[in-house]
Amino acid sequence: MFVAVAVAGFVAGVAGLSIAVVAHNRVNQVVAECSETLRRQLQLAGGTADTQALRDLAIVHYDALKEMSGHRSFSLAVLNAHGDGVVVSSINGRTETRTYAKAVRRGYAVDSLSPEENQALRAARLGKGPVVTMDDPLPDFGDRTAPAAP
Numbered sequence: 001m002f003v004a005v006a007v008a009g010f011v012a013g014v015a016g017l018s019i020a021v022v023a024h025n026r027v028n029q030v031v032a033e034c035s036e037t038l039r040r041q042l043q044l045a046g047g048t049a050d051t052q053a054l055r056d057l058a059i060v061h062y063d064a065l066k067e068m069s070g071h072r073s074f075s076l077a078v079l080n081a082h083g084d085g086v087v088v089s090s091i092n093g094r095t096e097t098r099t100y101a102k103a104v105r106r107g108y109a110v111d112s113l114s115p116e117e118n119q120a121l122r123a124a125r126l127g128k129g130p131v132v133t134m135d136d137p138l139p140d141f142g143d144r145t146a147p148a149a150p
Helices: 002-045 115-126
Strands: 054-062 073-080 085-092 097-105
Touching: 002 115, 054 115, 073 115, 085 115
Parallel strands: none
Antiparallel strands: 054 073, 073 085, 085 097
16 A cells, blocks of 8 residues: 555656646746847837838748648738738739738737737747747737737
């Protein structure tokens, strides 16, 4: 009986330690991302950046259609320092190509975004571009639309 309790305690301890290590690594990642975002915002506040210049961009290549392979479709997000800009997507098929543009205001899309467009927007907001993949782990800012204009 004592051995079973000791083994159960050991297993619980190892599980707790594993969870702590994973949480510690995630916290370090979030702190690094927050530091980078804060550095970029301080750059703006210090007046060293042109706030209207397009400065943040990211592009995600993907297969939008089952009939096409080779990651020929893409979504491109381009933003200025205020988070205003556009997400442009090109869906490429064998016989036709469709192109879409969606406005972004203060870092959030005015219209709903596809997962690929959302990934490009998140990467641009974090300064992780120019090329990202759908597998790149990026924090989710929530699927919100742009706040109303002041």
